[in-house]
Amino acid sequence: MIKLLRYLKPYRIAVTLVLLFVFLQSLSDLYLPTLMADIVDKGIVTGDTPYIWRIGGFMLLIALGGAICSVGASYLSAKSAGGFGRDLRSKLFAHVEKFSLNEFDKIGTASLITRTTNDITQVQQVLTMMMRVMVMAPLMCFGGIIMALSRDVKLSFVIIGLVPIIAVVILIVSMRTIPLFKLQQKRLDKLNLVLREHLTGIRVIRAFNRTRHEQSRFTDANTNLTDTAIRVNRMMAALMPVMMLVVNFASIAIIWYGGIRIDNGGMQVGDLMAFIQYAWQIMFALIFASMMFVMVPRASASAARIQEVLDMQPNIVDPAKRAAAAAGQxxxxxxxxxxxxxxxxxxxxxxxxxxxxxxxxxxxxxxxxxxxxxxxxxxxxxxxxxxxxxxxxxxxxxxxxxxxxxxxxxxxIGLVPQKASLFTGTIAENIRFGHEEATDEEVQHAATVAQAADFIGKMPDGYQSLITQGGTNVSGGQKQRLSIARALVRKxxxxxxxxxxxxxxxxxxxxxxxxxxxxxxxxxxxxxxxxxxxxxxxxxxxxxxxxxxxxxxxxxxxxxxxxxxxxxxxxxxxxxxxx
Structure with missing residues (x-):
């Protein structure tokens, strides 16, 4: 996945601003519990109302600044990740265009479609989240621990003791989900393959009464994908309750032990309130980190599949130097x-x-x-x-x-392939596929030579009549004649x-x-x-x-x-x- 991050280079300013905004937002979140503790201990306990208003107003300003930074980070992260996905799709498509038929045979059309769409979307979604979490999670976690230590060292050991437990849970889930995510993408390829074969061969399937057989194939592929997705999502679904259970037990422990500390005069009520806030911030930082650990393996599997295509070099390439004698001389x-x-x-x-x-x-x-x-x-x-x-x-x-x-x-070369292929658009556009700048007269002349002018003339819109996807609204002979006209107009x-x-x-x-x-x-x-x-x-x-x-x-x-x-x-x- 790291190799693909080079496509973020055009958006480095936006990414830098995202990291800066997330950093400022995290600092504001870390500072707010301290201000709240001061309001309780120095304002409410002592009855200093002007102090409460002054610190409360300052809290509002800090919260407003954090909100602005959060909105800015969300906007810029979505924009840069969206641009990354667009550029990567364009790069992948342009690279695949260079492939010879050998490479297409090796990877498969269905897999190439999945890698260009679903896999890039997976990486894009993780990237959007990662730009925020990669700064916020460690800063909130370690910053929260430092701020908690500044309030009460002994009570902080409750949180410090829980961090390894959560880390082990995240590690176990990650180790079990990574291979399943890879398997899930392969099974998605298989489902696309079966669906593509069914849709393109629907006439043959119905002619030979093989509908049930194809339904069985699709059901098998769909069931395999569903089973894998359920296994993965079951682990992901179990992760959040476990994390919340740990957080709530931690809160109970903090309140219980904090109450004892307050009774003994070891800390104040405001400090305990701030401590609870820091504990939740640390736990939520770890929850966000756990979400990243769950999402990154799937994105890594997708990134590896994308990189496999980008690393594949076509075996038919242009010569390093053009031949002295070019064709046509x-x-x-x-x-x-x-x-x-x-x-x-x-x-x-x-x-x-x-x-x-x-x-x-x-x-x-x-x-x-x-x-x-x-x-x-x-x-x-x-x-x-x-x-x-x-x-x-x-x-x-x-x-x-x-x-x-x-x-x-x-x-x-003007090629008329064995299987006539037409594209969505008008008849004129399909003929001009052979020569983009052909005049209307040249298009009509090519159609006349190809014996296509008669049936084109009988269509309601003539040369502006629409051809559906795959040319399904014209007969086989008509498709062949249009393919021949497409080659003739090329001259x-x-x-x-x-x-x-x-x-x-x-x-x-x-x-x-x-x-x-x-x-x-x-x-x-x-x-x-x-x-x-x-x-x-x-x-x-x-x-x-x-x-x-x-x-x-x-x-x-x-x-x-x-x-x-x-x-x-x-x-x-x-x-x-x-x-």
Whole structure:
């Protein structure tokens, strides 16, 4: 948690003022019982009314000053802790944005959401309290003991003897709650994971009548979290009564022994009243300290989870120095070359791709086809460096993609992913996601080429029609066409279509491919497809089989010479269509 405190640096003035205000407030609280004792012993006992008014007025001024300091400390502590939480969330989000898919796979989306929200909130809440208690508790405790000793040394041993007892209670509770707080955060991650899977997969769950199964999963995760929370809160709930019991027994002991001291002439009534006040101040200081000892372990567990993300360095980073030859230079803009590329997913036993070599030139359509799990999407993901190759090299215009900045590399690519993803906003905003400064004419032209203009025109608000979260108010085919329009408006030198036509009917598929031809004459097109009809007209077809290239050529060449491609074709087309 100490490492995270460096994010308080911009608020060091506010934090300093908080500490100063709490210090002054504590001094005022410590001084008030002494003034009260003086009013009793020197004013009430002697009947000196002017003295009572004078000291009483002074007490009001001290109390007012303490109240002002308390309000100022509360305001500044909340403001600085809130700013700390905001800055830390921004830092964490910006850091996660740099992660490759490896890091996302390693931590998990649900856990990242929990760490960015719940964990930071835990640290922020403790920080708000800690800025006040870290000064107030020791000052009130030791200051109260000193002031109590100044009133009566013998009676002070009652309080001094109770402090170790309370310290042992706090230590026992802390030792038992720290591991439970860590477990509670992990179980919160699990609950978020189950909930996220349920909400995103609700259609599949209902289609297969698995609602009860999912309810059971959620109930298990929820029960585990609840049980852990109950165990933790039971300990926290037991702490306060125990502390209050000790305080009340201490008060009884002080009043009993103090009465004896007054009878013997060892102390005055005002001193006993002040002593009782100091005893309560010391006990409340210890209670606040115990609350911190309970809250800090949970915040420490959360801080460790946050720091784990901040310490995690992405394995895909920009080069220290930019390559001399940047993408886009030279005549062959967008020229792609795979040179003996092999790739293995982290933790996998086998390669997903093995010894892949091919080229794709501007103005050409290169199609990739193969069975499920043959590595088609994996190959596409290596070009924008979502993953780095295990062996070999991926080059664009003769430059290794690892020697290019990720911004420059991805700026040259228009990707249409296998799973079309849309964002909350209008249709126009979703298309402009590819090129923020695109004009209305460019947006409409991209939609026309992508065969999306017709259904957009039928919507009540046209291009200003709203897309709901995840694009649930449009069909799969409409989402794909909008994703294609988003890539087209970018006008990149490289287009990557990762099975982007699967949700389209054959007629729309044919019209879209025909419209793409004149729009991409100067760009390199890589198309991953399952349908033979989609790749038949490609300039080059790459046939993948179990992560290896089984053949490269045109449709006619592969049909004549490649057994795997012939099997794919005959499984989809009739003899008349093949002829």
């Amino acid at each position: 030279g005549e062959a803009k967008g020229f792609i070359e795979f040179r003996n590329v092999s790739f293995r997913y982290p933790g996998a036993e086998m390669h997903a791709l093995s010894d892949i070599s091919f080229t794709a030139a501007p103005g050409e359509i290169t199609a990739i086809i193969g069975g499920t799990g043959s590595g088609k999407s994996t190959m596409i993901n290596l070009i924008p460096r979502f993953y780095d190759v295990s062996e070999g090299t991926v080059l664009i215009d003769g430059v290794d993609v690892r020697e290019m900045t990720q911004h420059a590399l991805r700026g040259a 990149p030198s490289i287009y990557l279509f990762d099975d982007s036509f699967s949700a389209l009917d054959f007629k729309t598929d044919a019209k879209l491919r025909a419209a793409l031809r004149p729009e991409t004459t100067e760009s390199t097109l890589l198309i991953v497809a399952q349908r033979v009809s989609t790749v038949m007209d490609a300039d080059r077809i790459i046939v993948l089989d179990e992560g290896r290239i089984a053949g490269i050529g045109t449709h006619r060449e592969l049909l004549a010479n490649n057994e795997i491609y012939r099997e794919i074709v005959t499984s989809q087309l009739s003899e008349e269509e093949i002829a």
